[in-house]
Structures are given as structure tokens and as C-alpha cells.
Amino acid sequence: MSEARVWPAEADLDLGWMKQRGEWGMKATPSKQGLTLADIQIGSYGDPVDRSDNQTGRPRGAAARPNSYRIGGYAVVNKSEIWLENASFLYEEALQRQWSSATDVPWHTIKPLRDDIEQAQCQLATFLTEVEFVAGDVPARWISNTTPDYFEPRQCLLAQVMDESRHMDVFRKRALANGGGLMLTSGGTAGVVGSIDLARDFTEMSSRLHISGEGAVLTIFRMGELMAYNDAEKAIYRLCAQDEARHVAFGVMHMRYMHETAPERHEEIQCYLDEAERQILAGSQNPAGNQTDASEALAILLGGGKDKYDDGLNKLLAIRKRQVQEYIKRVRSTGFGARFDNGRSQLTEMLNQAAA
Amino acid sequence: MRFPSESWFNAVAEVFNGDESFQGGGGGACNTLMGAKVGDRNFLITFEGVECTGAREVKAAELEAADFYLDMAPADWRAMIQNIASNGHADLEYTLNTLDLDREQGLAHSVHGDQYREDLFFRYNQTLQYYFDASARVATEFGQ
Numbered sequence: 001m002s003e004a005r006v007w008p009a010e011a012d013l014d015l016g017w018m019k020q021r022g023e024w025g026m027k028a029t030p031s032k033q034g035l036t037l038a039d040i041q042i043g044s045y046g047d048p049v050d051r052s053d054n055q056t057g058r059p060r061g062a063a064a065r066p067n068s069y070r071i072g073g074y075a076v077v078n079k080s081e082i083w084l085e086n087a088s089f090l091y092e093e094a095l096q097r098q099w100s101s102a103t104d105v106p107w108h109t110i111k112p113l114r115d116d117i118e119q120a121q122c123q124l125a126t127f128l129t130e131v132e133f134v135a136g137d138v139p140a141r142w143i144s145n146t147t148p149d150y151f152e153p154r155q156c157l158l159a160q161v162m163d164e165s166r167h168m169d170v171f172r173k174r175a176l177a178n179g180g181g182l183m184l185t186s187g188g189t190a191g192v193v194g195s196i197d198l199a200r201d202f203t204e205m206s207s208r209l210h211i212s213g214e215g216a217v218l219t220i221f222r223m224g225e226l227m228a229y230n231d232a233e234k235a236i237y238r239l240c241a242q243d244e245a246r247h248v249a250f251g252v253m254h255m256r257y258m259h260e261t262a263p264e265r266h267e268e269i270q271c272y273l274d275e276a277e278r279q280i281l282a283g284s285q286n287p288a289g290n291q292t293d294a295s296e297a298l299a300i301l302l303g304g305g306k307d308k309y310d311d312g313l314n315k316l317l318a319i320r321k322r323q324v325q326e327y328i329k330r331v332r333s334t335g336f337g338a339r340f341d342n343g344r345s346q347l348t349e350m351l352n353q354a355a356a
Numbered sequence: 357m358r359f360p361s362e363s364w365f366n367a368v369a370e371v372f373n374g375d376e377s378f379q380g381g382g383g384g385a386c387n388t389l390m391g392a393k394v395g396d397r398n399f400l401i402t403f404e405g406v407e408c409t410g411a412r413e414v415k416a417a418e419l420e421a422a423d424f425y426l427d428m429a430p431a432d433w434r435a436m437i438q439n440i441a442s443n444g445h446a447d448l449e450y451t452l453n454t455l456d457l458d459r460e461q462g463l464a465h466s467v468h469g470d471q472y473r474e475d476l477f478f479r480y481n482q483t484l485q486y487y488f489d490a491s492a493r494v495a496t497e498f499g500q
Contacts, residue, residue: 033385033405096385096406097482104381218478225453238453238481239382245478252472319457329471 022061033096037088037152052077052149060149076146080262082202084253087152094159094246099239101170109231110178116306117229120297122180124224125171127294130185131217132171135247136164138197138209146202156250163243170236177232186294203258203265204272210251212276215330218244219323220298226315227301252330259335270339273331277347280324324351358497359437360394360430365401365411371490372408378490379406382482390477390484391425394433398425401487403480408487420467423476427465428455434498437491445489452477452485 028040040046045061054060054077056068076082084090113121139157146154175182196213199205221244224237258269295316296309302319303312324347331337339345357364372378386403398419401411419425428436432455439450448454456463456477464477477484 093385093387093479097382098384099380099382099482222453222457222478225451226457228448231448234448234451234454238451238485241453241478242382242481245475245481249472249475249479252475256472318460322462326471329469329474333470333472 020063022063033092036092037155038092041088048079048083048149048152050079052079052147054147054149057148060151072147074145074147076142076150076202079150080258082142082146082150082153082254083261084153084250084257086253087156087250090246090250090253091152091155091159094156094163094243097242097246098162099166101166101173101236104239105170105173105235106231107173107177110233111230112179113229114305116300117304118178118180119183120300120306121178121229121233122175123183123293123297124301125175126183127186127297128171128217128220129168129175129182132164132167134196135209135214135217136161136168138205139164141197142202142205153250153254160247160250163247167240167243170240174233174236184293186292203254203269206251206254207269207272208276210247211255211273211330211334212280212327214244214247214251215327216280216323218248219319219326223298223302223319226319227298229301248330252334255331255334255336266336269336270344273336273339274344277345280327281346281350321351357494358499360392360397360399360433362399362411362413364491364494364496365392365399367494368487368491369401369408369411371493372487375490378483378486383486384483386480386483388423388476388480389421391419391422393419393425393427395430403483403487422466423473424464424466426452426463428463430498436488437496437498440489440492441496444492446485452488453481 023044026040026042026045028035028042030036031039048060052074055070055072055074056065057071058064058068112118140161143154143157143161148154172182196205196208199208218241221237221241225234225241228234228237255269258265299309299312299316300306301312302315303309328337328340328345328347328351332340340348357367383406385405387405388403390401390403392399392401393416396416398414398416399411400414400418400422402409436446436450436455440446446452452463464474466474
């Protein structure tokens with residue numbers, strides 16, 4: 001005989017939760033690239049509010065639970081503060097283009113190099129490891145500050161943190177893979193690079209991190225391919241550059257959204273760009289910019305040794321020019337390019353002087 | 357297969373699409389319309405998702421539709437393709453990014469001048485490299 005308790009009929013299960021739900025009857029259809037985030041932006045689920053009062057971690061579109069704790073304390077609750085039109089697309093792209101620093105880099109192709117070349121590679125790897133710490137830490141803070149109602153940009157930033165984590169480890173691996181090791185820290189994270197983390201507004205942070213900072217690092221990664229001495233280094237820089245270009249794209253598209261939707265903030269954003277460009281002009285933001293340990297390492301690598309330093313420096317200057325040209329074109333793409341025509345930016349003058 | 361020709365780019369696409377290893381290791385989803393300018397001949401190559409969905413020869417003016425186009429003299433295209441054929445992939449001197457940086461005016465250009473779209477050359481660089489590396493498996497003859 002069963003010992004299970006026999007409940008009276010009136011004690012049936014309370015299945016009230018079954019009636020509390022978001023919009024029902026959704027039938028998302030996979031596109032050619034699978035079932036992407038863009039494919040599930042249907043009905044009310046694809047419609048983020050302009051201002052969110054969600055402080056509880058409720059997934060966008062889910063039914064609210066009135067007794068939920070306010071776990072979030074989210075500071076970013078206005079869509080325009082963080083939004084961009086193609087965040088879902090960039091997120092899916094990030095997921096589908098991941099790589100492994102352990103197995104996708106042909107480490108076996110690294111052979112002993114001349115001492116000065118190895119030391120320069122290790123100095124650069126030390127610098128890049130340090131910089132990538134910042135690039136991972138900064139977006140991470142903004143993820144936890146943003147309401148879950150704007151999950152698309154949040155997920156892009158989550159993917160960026162993963163990318164930066166891989167960059168940190170791959171340059172550390174390079175430093176330790178060929179008879180060298182880590183070298184002198186640049187101190188950059190305590191200076192200009194670290195100051196990115198002082199931003200109290202997302203757009204301010206993004207202009208510093210994604211547009212100016214990562215745009216510069218993108219050029220360095222691309223340059224890395226030019227100064228690679230084996231297939232492993234070639235692959236490292238090429239794969240890092242891909243990731244970095246995606247982060248830059250996030251910044252460009254956010255800035256473009258701000259240009260189109262927040263005219264009241266245009267002047268403020270121009271000030272952020274003023275500040276970023278002062279760093280570009282001072283060259284204190286990236287090793288292609290001025291005379292630092294890392295820039296000397298770059299010149300040695302580009303020239304082919306410390307005895308060919310001047311050749312390397314000339315290549316470095318040419319690349320810096322392209323770095324500035326690309327920055328100008330990116331800012332133009334955001335819609336804030338008038339600064340290059342009305343005399344506000346000094347970068348065009350700098351390029352003209354360089355050409356003269 | 358004769359280079360440059362629509363059939364050559366499509367033959368490379370077939371090899372590229374047939375090898376799943378090109379979808380990993382930093383390859384994968386790629387959505388762009390790439391142009392290729394070989395002397396006075398012009399091509400548009402479409403990438404959608406993990407596939408290269410086709411190439412067609414176009415008039416020069418139609419390169420405006422491309423997110424970016426790769427512009428090299430026929431002799432330089434030939435050197436790159438021969439390098440890929442002899443190594444099975446581009447060696448240190450012939451990757452797309454190196455060819456871009458080696459040229460004062462770069463390898464990748466656009467008609468529209470929008471850096472966001474030109475940046476797709478960097479964002480999808482590994483996939484584009486895989487695509488051209490796939491040409492190692494296409495028997496290639498050169499000439500107009």
C-alpha cells in the first residue's frame with residue numbers, strides 16, 4: 001500500500017505562474033546564419049524602452065515580480081546612453097569568430113631570434129599585456145552598471161571582455177615562449193590609458209576606449225603583422241586586430257547613434273574628442289606616438305634590429321600617419337567630422353605639416 | 357583556371373566553402389561585399405555568414421557598392437597568388453594585411469570613404485586570408 005499522502009481535491013497545485021508571462025505565441029525563425037539575436041527581436045521583445053525602471057535583473061519582456069529585490073543599482077537606464085543599432089549583429093559576430101590562443105597560433109613556428117629582436121618583442125608583449133588589462137577591466141565595470149533591458153550592448157561588452165582576456169594571455173604567452181620573458185612595465189595603466197576608467201559617462205568612456213584607444217591599438221596590431229618574424233606572431237597580431245576592429249565598430253556605431261539621436265550632447269561629445277586628440281597629438285596614448293620603451297621596441301622590430309633603428313622609426317612615422325588618417329575617417333563616419341573642417345581639430349593641420 | 361576571371365574567384369569560393377576548417381580559428385561569420393581590382397578588370401565577391409556566396413565581374417563604377425576593394429597591379433596579384441600556391445598559404449611577406457601596410461596608399465580602398473565599412477577589411481581579415489589561401493587548391497593560369 002502506498003504511503004504517499006492523499007491530498008484533498010481542493011489542494012491542487014497552484015499553477016498561477018503559468019498565467020504570468022511576457023508576450024506569448026512567439027515563433028522566431030532562424031536566418032541563414034542560425035537563430036541569431038537579431039532573429040528574436042520580435043513583438044514587444046524587440047522593443048527596448050527609452051528609459052528603464054528595471055532594477056531587479058528582470059529579463060526584458062519577462063513578467064515583473066513585485067516582491068523582487070532591487071539587486072541592480074543600475075546607473076545606465078537611458079537607452080541613448082549606451083545604445084547602438086547593430087549590437088546584436090556585433091555580438092553574434094564576436095561569438096562566431098572566436099579563436100584560441102592555445103591552438104590557433106602555430107607556436108611551433110617560433111624559432112630563436114637575435115637578442116635585440118627578442119627583447120623588443122618581449123617589451124612590446126609586456127606593454128600590450130598591460131594595456132589589455134585596462135581594456136578588459138573598463139567595459140566590465142559598465143556591464144554591471146547597465147540595466148538588463150539593454151542587454152544587446154551589454155552582451156557586446158561581455159564578448160569584448162572575453163576578447164581582451166585572450167589578448168592578455170596571448171601576449172603573455174608570446175613573452176614566455178622564446179627564451180625571453182616579461183620586461184619593464186610601461187606605467188601606462190597608471191596614466192593616460194588608465195584614465196579611461198575615470199569616465200563617469202558611458203559615451204565619454206567609449207570615445208576614449210573604443211574610438212581613440214582601441215583605434216590606436218588596432219593600428220599597432222596590424223603593424224604587428226608587418227614586424228612579425230614567424231607565422232605565430234603573424235597569426236597573433238592578425239587575430240587580435242580582428243577583435244579590436246569589432247570593438248572599434250562598437251564605438252563608431254554608438255557614437256553615430258548619439259549623433260543621430262542626442263543633439264543636446266553634441267558639444268559635450270566634441271569635448272571628449274578634443275581630449276582624445278590632445279592625447280593623440282602628445283603621443284602619450286600609444287607606442288606608435290612618441291619616444292617610449294615600447295615605441296623604441298616597435299622601431300627595432302620594424303627596422304630589423306637596433307642597428308637599423310632609423311629605418312624602423314621612419315616606418316613607424318608612416319604608420320602613425322595612417323593611424324591618424326583612419327581616426328579622422330572613423331570620426332567622420334560617426335557624424336562628428338565637422339571638427340576637421342571648421343578648425344576645431346588640430347589633427348588635419350598635423351597631417352598637412354607632415355606632408356609638407 | 358585563368359586569373360583574373362569570374363570563374364577563378366568562384367572556383368576559389370567553392371574550395372573555401374567546402375573546407376570547414378576555414379570557419380574556425382578566427383574565421384566564421386563574415387558579412388561583406390569585397391571588391392577586387394586587377395588592372396582594369398573589377399570583381400565583386402560576396403560573403404554571407406560562413407560562405408562566400410559568389411563572385412561576378414563588374415564595371416569599375418560598380419565598385420562603389422563594395423565595403424572595400426583590394427587594388428593591386430596584375431603583377432602583384434600574380435606574385436601573391438603564386439606565393440600562396442607554392443606555400444599552401446600566404447607566407448610572411450604576402451598576407452593581405454602585410455601587403456596593405458607595405459603600400460603607401462594601402463591595399464584596401466573604398467569609393468565611399470566610410471572608415472566603418474573599410475574597417476571590415478580588418479574585422480574579417482582572417483576569413484579573407486582563408487579565402488585567398490584556398491586558391492592554393494585551384495590550378496591557376498595567368499593572363500587576360
